[in-house]
Amino acid sequence: MHSSTSKRGVLPGFGITMGYSVLYISLVVLIPLSALLLNSTGLTWEKFWDVATDSRVLASYKVSFLTAAAAGLIDTVLGLLIAWVLVRYDFPGKNIFDAMIDLPFALPTAVAGVSLTAIYSANGWIGSLFEPLGIKIAFTPIGITLALMFIGIPFVVRTVQPVLQELDAEVEEAAATLGASRFRTFRSVVLPELLPPLLTGFALAFARGIGEYGSVVFISGNMPMKTEIAPLLIMSKLEQFDYAGATAVALILLFISFVLLLLINSLQRKVRKTAKE
Amino acid sequence: MKKVLKQGMVVSLVLAVSLVATACGDKSSATDAEGNGGKAKEITLLNVSYDPTRELYSEFNEVFAAHWEQKSGQKVKIRQSHGGSGKQGRAVIDGLDADVVTLALGYDIDAVQQAGLIHEGWQQKYDHNSSPYTSTIVFLVRKGNPKGIKDWDDLIKDGIEVITPNPQTSGGARWNYLAAWGYAMHQNNNDEVKAQEFVKELYENVPVLDSGARGATTTFVERGLGDVLLAWENEAWLSVEELGPDKFDIVYPSESIIAEPPVAVVDKNIDKKGTREVAEAYLEYLYSEEGQTIAAENYYRPTLDSVKSKFEGAFPEIKLFTIDEEFGGWAAVHEKHFRDGGIFTQIYAPK
Numbered sequence: 355m356h357s358s359t360s361k362r363g364v365l366p367g368f369g370i371t372m373g374y375s376v377l378y379i380s381l382v383v384l385i386p387l388s389a390l391l392l393n394s395t396g397l398t399w400e401k402f403w404d405v406a407t408d409s410r411v412l413a414s415y416k417v418s419f420l421t422a423a424a425a426g427l428i429d430t431v432l433g434l435l436i437a438w439v440l441v442r443y444d445f446p447g448k449n450i451f452d453a454m455i456d457l458p459f460a461l462p463t464a465v466a467g468v469s470l471t472a473i474y475s476a477n478g479w480i481g482s483l484f485e486p487l488g489i490k491i492a493f494t495p496i497g498i499t500l501a502l503m504f505i506g507i508p509f510v511v512r513t514v515q516p517v518l519q520e521l522d523a524e525v526e527e528a529a530a531t532l533g534a535s536r537f538r539t540f541r542s543v544v545l546p547e548l549l550p551p552l553l554t555g556f557a558l559a560f561a562r563g564i565g566e567y568g569s570v571v572f573i574s575g576n577m578p579m580k581t582e583i584a585p586l587l588i589m590s591k592l593e594q595f596d597y598a599g600a601t602a603v604a605l606i607l608l609f610i611s612f613v614l615l616l617l618i619n620s621l622q623r624k625v626r627k628t629a630k631e
Numbered sequence: 632m633k634k635v636l637k638q639g640m641v642v643s644l645v646l647a648v649s650l651v652a653t654a655c656g657d658k659s660s661a662t663d664a665e666g667n668g669g670k671a672k673e674i675t676l677l678n679v680s681y682d683p684t685r686e687l688y689s690e691f692n693e694v695f696a697a698h699w700e701q702k703s704g705q706k707v708k709i710r711q712s713h714g715g716s717g718k719q720g721r722a723v724i725d726g727l728d729a730d731v732v733t734l735a736l737g738y739d740i741d742a743v744q745q746a747g748l749i750h751e752g753w754q755q756k757y758d759h760n761s762s763p764y765t766s767t768i769v770f771l772v773r774k775g776n777p778k779g780i781k782d783w784d785d786l787i788k789d790g791i792e793v794i795t796p797n798p799q800t801s802g803g804a805r806w807n808y809l810a811a812w813g814y815a816m817h818q819n820n821n822d823e824v825k826a827q828e829f830v831k832e833l834y835e836n837v838p839v840l841d842s843g844a845r846g847a848t849t850t851f852v853e854r855g856l857g858d859v860l861l862a863w864e865n866e867a868w869l870s871v872e873e874l875g876p877d878k879f880d881i882v883y884p885s886e887s888i889i890a891e892p893p894v895a896v897v898d899k900n901i902d903k904k905g906t907r908e909v910a911e912a913y914l915e916y917l918y919s920e921e922g923q924t925i926a927a928e929n930y931y932r933p934t935l936d937s938v939k940s941k942f943e944g945a946f947p948e949i950k951l952f953t954i955d956e957e958f959g960g961w962a963a964v965h966e967k968h969f970r971d972g973g974i975f976t977q978i979y980a981p982k
Binding site: 405408409410413468471472475476477478492493571572575576577578579582586589590591592593594595596599 | 840
């Protein structure tokens with residue numbers, strides 16, 4: 355009797371909660387993903403490889419990954435800045451500003467795409483300012499990056515913000531009394547704490563950017579080999595009722611993203627470890 | 632611990648099974664209700680169509696409902712579903728319980744047929760390749776036609792920007808592509824190499840390849856991009872009507888393709904639901920005087936002679952070729968042009 359309670363652990367109910375978790379992960383994630391795998395089994399290995407390494411498909415991976423990475427990086431810097439302002443300063447309308455950060459989550463991506471295109475195209479508000487300088491924004495990779503920045507920014511802000519809030523002001527004050535400059539304090543005291551959430555934010559924004567479809571198709575111009583994103587190629591195969599080909603491209607996309615996210619995660623763990631030491 | 636874990640798994644398994652069971656239960660009771668629907672006073676039809684037919688069918692449905700009630704005493708309610716043609720076809724394949732499909736391409740209905748939902752030979756079931764109304768591909772240019780665009784040849788000139796969506800993502804855009812191809816074939820004594828060169832040059836003048844027809848229209852109309860929009864005749868007239876005739880002109884090229892948006896009953900669904908009679912009458916009524924008039928008023932070319940003569944002058948006579956005589960049907964077109972590695976993808980192959 356006694357031994358069974360000691361084996362149970364402090365909190366009861368592990369079994370049933372674990373069961374629930376497994377059930378829901380299966381229903382929501384694993385079953386759809388295995389259906390994806392099943393769909394591509396219509397292809398022979400050779401055909402799969404042909405589809406996945408077609409030059410147009412490769413070019414689209416390049417566009418997708420490069421713009422998502424660029425947008426993720428810019429979002430990381432901008433997101434830190436926004437989170438910093440929101441946590442450290444008080445100003446009128448702060449609540450509204452804070453709530454606005456989440457809007458890109460709520461907005462249907464196609465709406466975002468159409469409005470961004472309207473603004474950044476050659477006769478739009480902002481696009482018309484850049485047009486005389488010979489810089490085209492809409493229908494180029496710059497436009498894609500801007501759209502991905504828009505939908506990725508909340509990820510960074512919302513992961514950095516709570517960590518920044520938890521940060522003890524006393525530690526910074528201690529650094530200051532020890533004679534550290536503001537920059538030194540930031541670099542040696544604040545930044546190490548913020549690196550893990552920044553990396554998480556980057557990874558989330560990056561991952562979202564790779565799979566993004568709705569906001570990008572309008573602003574990208576969809577030119578094959580130049581501004582065509584991988585999700586559009588998947589849609590194009592579906593439009594031709596080529597389920598197997600579509601899932602082949604999707605699987606490769608999923609695989610590369612998974613490897614990249616794994617890398618970012620392990621990097622994050624390393625950073626957290628060194629920060630603790 | 633292990634034992635507890637196992638218990639949890641069993642609980643979740645039971646939960647899952649009961650979930651599935653209730654879901655199935657719901658479904659069977661739902662079909663029961665629909666089965667009775669055949670005998671009930673009001674029947675419901677679902678017409679799965681593509682984007683630009685929304686206005687056409689909301690008018691037609693009212694007229695048909697009145698006609699059917701008068702004829703059979705039965706009330707019929709028609710639900711509409713619109714979207715990209717290919718997506719709509721896929722939804723029907725995946726189980727959307729459409730009674731009739733009225734899509735932009737025979738290719739999309741072929742796909743539904745191959746999934747076993749429609750009997751073979753559907754395209755011969757009704758007159759004119761089962762296309763009660765047709766359309767064609769025309770040019771929409773800016774008012775006064777500043778670039779002097781008259782025919783397909785003008786589209787490959789330097790400095791002309793052509794707006795057309797990607798034929799691989801947009802069913803409607805395939806008609807644009809095929810119209811250009813057919814023209815080039817006729818100009819070059821059916822020399823395919825020259826035709827391919829022509830189409831390649833044309834697509835090199837396309838600055839933005841939108842994913843769908845509505846997107847292309849937006850690019851041309853709202854963003855002010857491009858000199859000419861390749862569009863369905865009915866879409867072009869609608870744009871002019873909605874955006875003001877002071878902004879755009881329609882140019883008819885010397886020849887073009889007959890775009891045939893076909894219709895078919897979804898045999899498997901109507902047999903299950905017992906709606907065959909009314910579904911077939913619905914499509915047949917599209918060929919009637921009333922149906923044809925509504926189509927013509929929505930800028931689709933009618934196929935019935937009496938209505939044709941009523942709208943004389945509304946649809947300029949140009950030389951038109953069909954997909955069957957020029958290309959040998961959709962299956963051949965897809966194999967040659969739009970599949971991966973086909974001619975359209977070769978246009979963008981890196982040099």
